[in-house]
Amino acid sequence: MRPERIVLLVVSTLVAALSFAQIQKPKINETYYYPPAFQTPQIAPEIPFDMPDPNYFVLPGEMQFGEISAVTSNSKGHVFILSRSNAKGDVHGGSATQVFEFDEKGKYVKEWGHDLYGFGYGHGIRVDKDDNLWVVDKGTDMVIKFNKTSGKVMMVLGRREEATAKYWLPPSIAEAGARPRPGFVNGEEDGGFKEPTDVAWDSQGNIYVSDGYVHSRVAKFDKYGTWIGTWGHKNTTKNGELPLPGEFSTVHNVQVDKYDHVWVADRSNGRAQVFDTEGNFLREVIINVPVGHPGGYQPLMGHQMPPEADNKQGGELRPGTPDALCIPPDNPNVIFFGDVYPGRVYKVNITDGKVLGWFGHVGRRAGEMGAVHGLACPSENLIYTAEFVAERTQRWVLHPDKAQMASKENPKTEGH
Numbered sequence: 001m002r003p004e005r006i007v008l009l010v011v012s013t014l015v016a017a018l019s020f021a022q023i024q025k026p027k028i029n030e031t032y033y034y035p036p037a038f039q040t041p042q043i044a045p046e047i048p049f050d051m052p053d054p055n056y057f058v059l060p061g062e063m064q065f066g067e068i069s070a071v072t073s074n075s076k077g078h079v080f081i082l083s084r085s086n087a088k089g090d091v092h093g094g095s096a097t098q099v100f101e102f103d104e105k106g107k108y109v110k111e112w113g114h115d116l117y118g119f120g121y122g123h124g125i126r127v128d129k130d131d132n133l134w135v136v137d138k139g140t141d142m143v144i145k146f147n148k149t150s151g152k153v154m155m156v157l158g159r160r161e162e163a164t165a166k167y168w169l170p171p172s173i174a175e176a177g178a179r180p181r182p183g184f185v186n187g188e189e190d191g192g193f194k195e196p197t198d199v200a201w202d203s204q205g206n207i208y209v210s211d212g213y214v215h216s217r218v219a220k221f222d223k224y225g226t227w228i229g230t231w232g233h234k235n236t237t238k239n240g241e242l243p244l245p246g247e248f249s250t251v252h253n254v255q256v257d258k259y260d261h262v263w264v265a266d267r268s269n270g271r272a273q274v275f276d277t278e279g280n281f282l283r284e285v286i287i288n289v290p291v292g293h294p295g296g297y298q299p300l301m302g303h304q305m306p307p308e309a310d311n312k313q314g315g316e317l318r319p320g321t322p323d324a325l326c327i328p329p330d331n332p333n334v335i336f337f338g339d340v341y342p343g344r345v346y347k348v349n350i351t352d353g354k355v356l357g358w359f360g361h362v363g364r365r366a367g368e369m370g371a372v373h374g375l376a377c378p379s380e381n382l383i384y385t386a387e388f389v390a391e392r393t394q395r396w397v398l399h400p401d402k403a404q405m406a407s408k409e410n411p412k413t414e415g416h
Contacts, residue, residue, distance in 0.1 A: 028296035029306040032318045035242055038286040044355040045403040047347065052394040054366045056106045057081065066096055070125040070198075070374030071386040071393050072133075074148070077104030079376070079384060080112070080133060081393050082125040097122035099135060106395070112151055118142040118160060123212070124198035124253070124374065134199050136209065141193045143209055155225050157209065158193045191227040193219065200254045200262070202277050208254050208262055216248040218264060218279065231279030235269070235313065242312045243269045245281035249313065253325040253374075257350050258332040265322035265337075270307075270314015272322045272337070285353035287320025287337060287346055297342045297362045300371050300389050304341070317341040324386070326375040336377050338385065343369030345383060347400075357403050364390050 057079070059065065066085030073079045079102045087096040097119035099112040112133065113119055121139025128134060131148040140160040147154050194214030201207055205223030217232040235247045243249065249268035256262050261282060262275045272285040291297065299317070307315030314321055317340060324338035327350075334356065337346040343362030346355050360369045370390020377383050381398040 026303070028298070028304055030291060030296045031309045032307065033309060033312055033314070034286060034288050035312065038288050041288050041290050042355045044289055044346075045357050047357040047359040048399045048402045049359050049367075050397040050399075051367050052396055053106075054392075054394075056395050057100075057102055057393050058106075058108070059100065060108055065100075065391050065393075066098075067388040067391055068373070068386040068393050069122050069388055071376045071384045072125045072127050072374075073376050073378040073384065074127045074131045074133075076131075077378060078102065078109065079104075079106075079393070080125055080127070082122045082135065082374070082386070084122060084388075095120040095139065097135075097137065097139070099125065099133070110151075112146060113144070113153075116144070116153070118144045118153075118156060120160070123196070124210075126199050128201055136196050136199050138195045138197060138212065141196060143193070143196060143199055143207075157191070157207070157221060157225055158196065191219075191221075197251060198253045198265075200256045202256045202260045202262075206277065208256065210251040210254040210264060212251050216251055218251065218254065218262065218275070220277075220279075229279075231275070232264075237313070240310060240312060243271075245273065245284070246279075248273075250316070252323060255325045255327050255335065257327055257335065259350075261350075263325055263335060263350075265325050267321060267323055268313065268316055270316075270318045270321045272325070283353070285348065286314070287322075287339075287348070287355055289320060289344075289346065289355055289358060291319055291342050293342070293361065299341055300343070300362050300364070319344075320346065324372050324375040326377040326383075328377040328380040331380040334380065336375055336383065338369075338372035338375045340371055343372065345369075345372065345375065345385065345396075357400055359396070359398065360385075366394070 065083045068083055070082040081100045083098045084096045085098050088094055101109040103109055118137055118140050120137055122135055123138035124136035126134050133146040135144045141158045142160055143157040145155040193211045195212045196209050197212035198210040207221040209219045211217050211219045216234040217230045219230045220228040232246050232248050235243050235249050237243050248266050252267040253265035260277050264273045266273050274282045306317055319342055321339050322337045323340050327335050333350055335348050335350050337348055344358045344360050346358045348355055362369050364370055370387035372385050373388040374386035383396040385394045
């Protein structure tokens, strides 16, 4: 074979290899189903903000954050971060939960509940009106109340699975694949939970727990921890049907507004449901604000799992789906929603569900949202985001007074 033919063969092979090895980047799907009452998109302004400081919350020495599941603050402005860190035990069946306190300037104060029996896989954290700290643990099926001064445990709701329980033993052939998710008692027991997510209180001090991934309900206790009852259940509708009022799919957050209305983040159904304190359905809120970015945003994990166009149950990655909720004490007329995609926080009127503004988009850089899993809003214009994929908490100072001007100057809503 002549040399020029060999060169030609090599070049042709390289071209073919390069053609075969081209990066495949699937197109982002921006087609989502919204129920008839919510099919008209809302036009809301982007709220300008100060760029968050990536070094605002720093742990001492060699300590590291893990996934940040939730964040809250007290009346002094101290911030409490729930981190899935300090992992112990096996990958499956181990534990990874820590609570870190920072002062109002972002300086580290201390850790709460170190090596606590009730800590396994923390999910939610809140502060009540008396500044006592509450942690909701999805892994141990417990809700734990800490004294604001001593840091000692004051109350526990639910019960952790016993270490000697049958669950930890290899299943028999007959049981394999047929055993229900374990708990204190199999089934939806009174006073117990199955992967709870959040906690809130009404004006009388009654306690509401979003019970959560498995039970798909809201549990109510009085202020002394006495079980009162529950409402809600898992979806009975099929994928092509709208979920009914009181049906849930991943009860992910709960808040109580100034009217004692209970807001429930019904995440996998793509909506928030609002109830009175007896569990009577009042209304649903579904956010439909256009993404606004040409071609959509690259999802955080590098791929997108959007719901099918005819999926009437919404789905977790439909824009506006509530993953997190918070109500600012200085303006109880609004509630903030956080979604996973396109990675926004929305300011919503509690009376009519109208979106008043929004900020953020998905990403790992400072000023982007690394999968919002929890929100704290000590004031209307100061928001903290718990971002579990980016493993961080960001502090957002908002300037809604500049929103109208920013919206006119930046119609594509790409900046901040």
